[in-house]
Structures are given as C-alpha cells and as structure tokens.
Amino acid sequence: MAKPDGFMLFPRELPLDRSADERIRDYDEFHRIFSDEKQRRQAARCMDCGIPFCHAGRIVEKATTGCPIHNLIPEWNELLYKGRWEEAYARLMKTNNFPEFTGRVCPAPCEDACTVGLYDPMVTIKQNEVHIIEKAFLEGFVEPYIPPIRTGKKVAVIGSGPAGLACADQLNRAGHTIDVLEKADRPGGLLMYGIPNMKLDKTIVLRRIHLMESSGIRFLLNTEAGRDKTIEELLSDYDAVVFCCGAEKPRDLDVEGRSLSGIYFAMDFLTENTRTLLAGPGAAGAPADAIGAGGCAADLRAQDKNVVVIGGGDTGTDCVATCVRHGVKSVRQLEIMSKPPETRTVDNPWPQWRKILRTDYGQEEAIYRFGEDPRNFETTVTSFLGKAGHVSGVKTVRVAWNQGEDGAFRFTPVPGTEEQLEADIVLLAMGFLGPTDATFENTGLRRNNRGNIATENDTYATDIPGVFAAGDARRGQSLVVWAIREGRQAARACDCYLSGHSELPQ
Ligand SMILES: Cc1cc2nc3c(=O)[nH]c(=O)nc-3n(C[C@H](O)[C@H](O)[C@H](O)COP(=O)(O)OP(=O)(O)OC[C@H]3O[C@@H](n4cnc5c(N)ncnc54)[C@H](O)[C@@H]3O)c2cc1C
Numbered sequence: 001m002a003k004p005d006g007f008m009l010f011p012r013e014l015p016l017d018r019s020a021d022e023r024i025r026d027y028d029e030f031h032r033i034f035s036d037e038k039q040r041r042q043a044a045r046c047m048d049c050g051i052p053f054c055h056a057g058r059i060v061e062k063a064t065t066g067c068p069i070h071n072l073i074p075e076w077n078e079l080l081y082k083g084r085w086e087e088a089y090a091r092l093m094k095t096n097n098f099p100e101f102t103g104r105v106c107p108a109p110c111e112d113a114c115t116v117g118l119y120d121p122m123v124t125i126k127q128n129e130v131h132i133i134e135k136a137f138l139e140g141f142v143e144p145y146i147p148p149i150r151t152g153k154k155v156a157v158i159g160s161g162p163a164g165l166a167c168a169d170q171l172n173r174a175g176h177t178i179d180v181l182e183k184a185d186r187p188g189g190l191l192m193y194g195i196p197n198m199k200l201d202k203t204i205v206l207r208r209i210h211l212m213e214s215s216g217i218r219f220l221l222n223t224e225a226g227r228d229k230t231i232e233e234l235l236s237d238y239d240a241v242v243f244c245c246g247a248e249k250p251r252d253l254d255v256e257g258r259s260l261s262g263i264y265f266a267m268d269f270l271t272e273n274t275r276t277l278l279a280g281p282g283a284a285g286a287p288a289d290a291i292g293a294g295g296c297a298a299d300l301r302a303q304d305k306n307v308v309v310i311g312g313g314d315t316g317t318d319c320v321a322t323c324v325r326h327g328v329k330s331v332r333q334l335e336i337m338s339k340p341p342e343t344r345t346v347d348n349p350w351p352q353w354r355k356i357l358r359t360d361y362g363q364e365e366a367i368y369r370f371g372e373d374p375r376n377f378e379t380t381v382t383s384f385l386g387k388a389g390h391v392s393g394v395k396t397v398r399v400a401w402n403q404g405e406d407g408a409f410r411f412t413p414v415p416g417t418e419e420q421l422e423a424d425i426v427l428l429a430m431g432f433l434g435p436t437d438a439t440f441e442n443t444g445l446r447r448n449n450r451g452n453i454a455t456e457n458d459t460y461a462t463d464i465p466g467v468f469a470a471g472d473a474r475r476g477q478s479l480v481v482w483a484i485r486e487g488r489q490a491a492r493a494c495d496c497y498l499s500g501h502s503e504l505p506q
C-alpha cells in the first residue's frame, strides 16, 4: 500500500491546464505534467483496496466499470509513491502497450470506479499513468523489444490505429515478423488523423512508431489492403492477417439540402487540419496567416465563418475546439440527446462510468471565446438552407424523448420549437457505422448486423481461415483503451492459430 492515510492527508489535485486564452492561439497540448513530488503525493491517495474496482474492466448493467485493459493500478500507484520508477514502468507495461496515449486521451472509467470516489474526489489514476510513462521515456527505460527468437511466421496487420499497433506489438513480442499496412500517408489511425494535436501531440505518436520500427515491425504506408494488396495476395504472402481497419463509415444526415456545398464530415475537417499543421507554415495549402502552424486550406477553413457542428460527442467537441483555433465567427454544437444530470442518478451507481454532464476542453474554449456553452441539447436538424448552391443555415427543432412499451427510448419533434441557425460550414459528427463498404467489397469479409466485421462467436477469428479482426472494425466505434484491449486479445488469438498455443497475456 502506498500510504495508509494518504487519502485523508492529501486532496485530489491535477496540474492546471493551460488557460483557454493561451491555448486557443496554438495547437499545442493543453494538459500539463506535475513535478515528481506532487504526483507521488497523488499516488499516496490510493487505498490499495481489497477489491480494486478501478482495474476490473467489466460491463456492469450495460455500463463500463473500471479499466478495460485491467491496468494494475494499485500496484503502480504504490511504486509511483515510493519513487520506484523503473518498477512502476514495468508494472504499467504488463497490461498496456501505450500508456502515453491512454494517459492523455482516455476518459478514465477507472477513476469513476475508484473507491475513494465514493466519499471524496477519486485518485488521479490517469495522471499517475501518464506521469510514469513520461518519466520512463525521460529516464531511458523505454527501449525497443527485439525478440530473441523469430518464429519464421509472417503476419500482416491492416491499419495502424491503436488496435493495429497493440496487435503488432504483441505479435512481435511472440516472435512473429510483422508488417503493418496503412492506407494513409502517416501511421497512427485516429491517433494521428482524428484526435487533434492539442489532446495528443503527433510527436508522441511518432515516438512510439519509431520504437516499434526499431523493434523490427515494418510500416507500409499508402498501402490499402483489398486494393493495393488483394486478399489473395495477403493470404499467400503472410501466414495470418489481422484487420484493424477502424470504423470509418460516417453516419450521414439525409435531410433536404444535404447536397449543398459547405457540408462536410467531421473527419474530413479534422484530417485536413492535422495534415496542414504537420505540413508546417509555408507548405503547399497552408494558409500563411493560419493560427499557429495549423488551420485548414481553402473552403474547410472556419475563420470568420458561422459553423454548426452536428453531434455532441468527442468528435464534435474536437471540431468545436479546432474551429475556435481557426478564429470562427460563431460555433454551435447540436446534440439530439437530453442534457445529462450534473451528478450521478440512482440508476447509474458507483462503480459504473458516470453518465453526467461533462464540459470538455472544446466547450470550455467556446465558452471563453463567446461567453456561452455552444451546445444545444435535444435538438435535431430538419433541413439545410442554401444560397447559390452553398449552405447558409440549418433549420432545427427541439425533440422530446419518451420510453415506449418495449423499453426503447424514441424522440418526437416538439411543435413550435423550430429555429434557424446561420451556417457557412456544417460539420457532421454523428458517429460511425463500421468499416467502409469498400473494405467488405474488396476483401470478402462478412458484415454483422451492426455493420462491423463479423467474427465467430464473439471471438477475433473471421470466417476466412487465418484472418482476424479487432478494434473499432470489429467492436464498432469505441475508445482507444478498448482498441488496445482488442488488439492485444486478437494478437493472442492469432498467435494460438500460428503456434498452437500462446504465452501472450489474455
Ligand atoms: C475525432 C475523434 C476523436 C476521438 N477522441 C477520442 C478520445 O479522446 N479518447 C478515446 O479514448 N477515443 C477517442 N476516439 C475514438 C478512438 O480514436 C477510436 O476508438 C480508436 O482510434 C479505434 O482504434 P482502431 O485501431 O480500431 O481504428 P483507427 O484508429 O480508426 O485506425 C484504423 C486505421 O486503419 C486504416 N485502414 C482502414 N482501411 C484500411 C485498408 N483497407 N488498408 C490499410 N489501412 C486501412 C485507416 O487509415 C486507419 O489508419 C476518437 C475518435 C474520433 C473520430
């Protein structure tokens, strides 16, 4: 145990984020890191519970509870408190290939399940995690892993998001030779083109990719499986194939005016922004006066425009934050769901993930910039308005949610609540419907009734022998931490297929 009375002596404390005023002027990360001393004190708050719900990683009554990859949280909290950095790092890496990603972007279901959180603010688990891994990088503990024996088996991992990276890392540890095929020009999946730089700096992603390359994993960029390499070629060149190709098919909004220009999928906007940022100032397409080195080229640029973001999730919030950095004239974020409560309700007890109102960084920044929360809850769009073929506004209506006799909730429009919002750009951030149609057409993989790659009896094996699937492609759109879990488990399934057994952890 870290310190028996730590939770009574020290209050929960996090490093202050960079202020909204400062951070909206650039695309740098807005979270900061404490001194070692301060973070060790936070680790002292861990009670080393007999049953550590934080690391349970279970679905309780349809709600996530605890860490999906079963991080050994009380153990590394104690080692962190004692300043035993190398051991803390070793414990952390037993369950998580990429704590530098989860420590930055995970919504931390572990913290909502922390027992201290029953009566006091919970332990700063996520901040402890990122502190340990950054210290490990600083101290030089993080090294490439070159397996002592290669098995001679070759595996193609399709997609370099967190699922593909975790799968490749694990299979490399098992001694197999791994190629990661990635259709984009840079590796990382949504860690690279999706989650914006201010939440996860792209140098952090590349630092890990370089380590994996030094471990012997090859990244074949601009290579689309099913097109540049057919499934037949993949099956003849490799002993197994694992599809970790994400859930890229965006949900559309089929209402009047959808064909107007100026209406984009959120991922087109976010990808273009990161691409421009990484190209650097002065690069082709980068606006000379862009804020920081980012911004977007031409019509995707939100500066001095009215933007309506449709969708209240992470993707929508990232769009709001990016628009604020562009110097947007106004930004509204429409969410069809009801405004969540401020605190837990009785049907959402501890240790479940709290379904409460969260004001994320993007909303904080819009509030700073415009003086009000950009979100309109219980609101949907009935049509897009246009001038000369370009979007000029959206028509909205409030909705009411009611539970039917079958237990399902459905919404109905509320008469008399129609409104019109000005919009020069509309960003559709309403979620994803599984892998693209091309993925299925080009590979012969089967789609399940949720639009994802079908696997046998909820395992990772598809119905093509030697072909596996993991991550958002199998599970549906989710979180980085779930993608890592899927990648690790698919690696084990693939290793069993190749070797007849596996030493890789479950
Ligand atoms: C904007 C946004 C913000 C998010 N923010 C967060 C967050 O803050 N915290 C969090 O936990 N989660 C967040 N998520 C969710 C998280 O990013 C995903 O759940 C996670 O990245 C899924 O990992 P994956 O490896 O399954 O797929 P992806 O990360 O989508 O990677 C799939 C990769 O496969 C490649 N690919 C696809 N088809 C092929 C092919 N045929 N051949 C070769 N390559 C192919 C794609 O180019 C892509 O690089 C966010 C998602 C979005 C869209």
Ligand code: SF4
Binding pocket: 066, 067, 068, 069, 070, 071, 073, 096, 102, 103, 106, 107, 108, 109, 110, 111, 125, 126, 129, 481
């Ligand atoms: S990976 Fe996520 S859930 Fe697990 S310990 Fe880290 S922050 Fe918590």
